[in-house]
Amino acid sequence: MNGAGFKPIDCDVHPFVPSTKVLMPWLDANWQEQVVDRGIASLDPISYPPNSPLTVRSDFRKEGLDQAGTSRQIFERWGAERAILNCIYGVQLVHNTDMAIAFTRALNQWIAAEWLAKDKRFAASIVLPLQDIEACVDEIEFFAANRQFVQVLVLANGDAPLGKRQFWPIWRAAEKHGLPVGIHAGSSYRHPVTSLGWTHYYVEDYAAQALGFQAQLASLVTEGVFVKFPGLKVVLLESGVTWLPGFIWRLSKFWRGVRREIPWVDRPPGDIIRDHVRMSIQPFDGPDDGAFIDKVIDQIQSDDFLLYASDYPHWQFEGDEIMPKGIPASLHRKIMRDNPLATYSRLGG
Amino acid sequence: MAKHVVAAVSDLPPGSRKLFEAEGRQIAVFNVRGEFFAINDRCPHEGGSLCTGKLSGLVTAKEPGAYEWTRDGEIIRCPWHGWEFDLRTGRSQCDPRTMRVRLYDVHIEHGAELAQELKAEVFAVKIENDYVVIEI
Numbered sequence: 001m002n003g004a005g006f007k008p009i010d011c012d013v014h015p016f017v018p019s020t021k022v023l024m025p026w027l028d029a030n031w032q033e034q035v036v037d038r039g040i041a042s043l044d045p046i047s048y049p050p051n052s053p054l055t056v057r058s059d060f061r062k063e064g065l066d067q068a069g070t071s072r073q074i075f076e077r078w079g080a081e082r083a084i085l086n087c088i089y090g091v092q093l094v095h096n097t098d099m100a101i102a103f104t105r106a107l108n109q110w111i112a113a114e115w116l117a118k119d120k121r122f123a124a125s126i127v128l129p130l131q132d133i134e135a136c137v138d139e140i141e142f143f144a145a146n147r148q149f150v151q152v153l154v155l156a157n158g159d160a161p162l163g164k165r166q167f168w169p170i171w172r173a174a175e176k177h178g179l180p181v182g183i184h185a186g187s188s189y190r191h192p193v194t195s196l197g198w199t200h201y202y203v204e205d206y207a208a209q210a211l212g213f214q215a216q217l218a219s220l221v222t223e224g225v226f227v228k229f230p231g232l233k234v235v236l237l238e239s240g241v242t243w244l245p246g247f248i249w250r251l252s253k254f255w256r257g258v259r260r261e262i263p264w265v266d267r268p269p270g271d272i273i274r275d276h277v278r279m280s281i282q283p284f285d286g287p288d289d290g291a292f293i294d295k296v297i298d299q300i301q302s303d304d305f306l307l308y309a310s311d312y313p314h315w316q317f318e319g320d321e322i323m324p325k326g327i328p329a330s331l332h333r334k335i336m337r338d339n340p341l342a343t344y345s346r347l348g349g
Numbered sequence: 350m351a352k353h354v355v356a357a358v359s360d361l362p363p364g365s366r367k368l369f370e371a372e373g374r375q376i377a378v379f380n381v382r383g384e385f386f387a388i389n390d391r392c393p394h395e396g397g398s399l400c401t402g403k404l405s406g407l408v409t410a411k412e413p414g415a416y417e418w419t420r421d422g423e424i425i426r427c428p429w430h431g432w433e434f435d436l437r438t439g440r441s442q443c444d445p446r447t448m449r450v451r452l453y454d455v456h457i458e459h460g461a462e463l464a465q466e467l468k469a470e471v472f473a474v475k476i477e478n479d480y481v482v483i484e485i
Contacts, residue, residue, distance in 0.1 A: 165413075224413030256394075256443035257431035263417075264410040268443070 007081035012309035043090030125153035163223030245299035397429030
């Protein structure tokens with residue numbers, strides 16, 4: 001418990017996939033043999049190298065990254081009531097479309113069987129194989145009946161901007177089933193993570209993720225996804241948060257002069273973002289300074305916007321300080337509980 | 350309310366516009382298909398001259414891709430940053446509630462009537478003509 005008399009909802013926890021072996025029970029004979037013959041031991045994406053301290057805080061390795069260890073940390077140590085599993089695994093990077101579909105289905109099956117069924121406090125995102133739009137819709141229809149799946153999950157940097165109409169069948173299915181679209185930091189590496197070209201260093205890659213989030217927000221708003229699917233919500237996971245006010249300013253200000261290009265956007269983009277988009281609080285880019293954080297929240301103009309997340313087992317917080325320092329105490333309950341419950345309607349039952 | 354004669358109707362034909370100064374204010378007067386509109390020339394955004402902007406229609410869409418064109422010629426776009434203002438209401442398209450340009454009453458009067466009222470005006474009014482008049 002956090003001592004505040006309420007239990008938080010943790011909106012970003014990463015189930016660790018130890019190796020492709022765990023997926024074998026959910027692969028058919030053909031793909032099982034491919035795993036063996038090709039020696040596919042792992043599909044860890046380089047966005048989160050498995051031995052990087054960012055991927056797993058070093059002391060967390062000892063606590064155990066399996067379901068039981070993660071449950072202990074999230075529910076016993078930090079007192080969460082529910083936690084949403086966002087599995088970042090390389091299935092979205094695979095080029096062979098059939099293989100991507102098969103591995104994604106196996107991954108979602110593994111999450112359902114080995115995590116959700118074993119601890120009902122867990123919820124999860126349906127990982128989507130964006131390599132094939134129809135397969136994404138199939139994936140949603142297949143798993144939506146399991147109410148522990150509360151979101152669909154894509155990467156911030158994929159093949160194409162997510163607002164484009166080719167993706168709309170996915171957003172239609174997500175809206176129909178009350179599933180927000182979680183966009184998590186990461187790349188399918190179809191393009192360089194920066195628009196300038198390929199980078200050399202991991203720190204460049206990670207810092208550039210914010211640009212991917214910005215481009216996705218601009219795409220979703222300008223292409224009219226929220227006009228077409230007014231019930232759709234989008235959650236930016238591990239985005240960094242504090243770049244948002246400046247970005248909203250730019251998008252809204254320039255829209256004023258060029259809105260004729262996108263007349264379906266009939267109100268300021270910032271208003272649309274505030275109505276449809278949410279952000280997880282880890283990491284929170286900025287100093288541990290209450291005045292700074294107050295100002296950011298004031299500039300976002302919404303206290304419904306932020307969702308509590310430990311980002312376990314990533315290294316985003318220190319010690320047991322799961323809330324970034326400086327977040328006003330008056331907002332703790334909203335961020336840790338009310339906002340997540342309002343965003344994820346399926347968590348309510 | 351003071352009357353100001355802007356121009357003879359024949360000097361401001363449909364499709365034309367004129368910048369007019371009255372009581373220290375710059376006022377843009379437009380003839381849209383025979384209907385006259387007068388607005389403050391200064392864009393409330395950064396002060397661009399609306400009189401030099403492009404007159405256009407209103408582009409709207411109920412959903413992505415479903416463009417609709419209405420109000421042809423009744424929307425003025427500021428030449429500086431493209432903000433749009435409705436000549437009938439003065440309201441901006443981007444922020445109609447709080448961002449608007451001032452409208453002025455404009456109408457046509459016969460020279461015969463004006464000649465009696467506006468003896469002191471420098472504008473030469475002929476009694477047989479019609480004139481565009483604004484009231485401030």
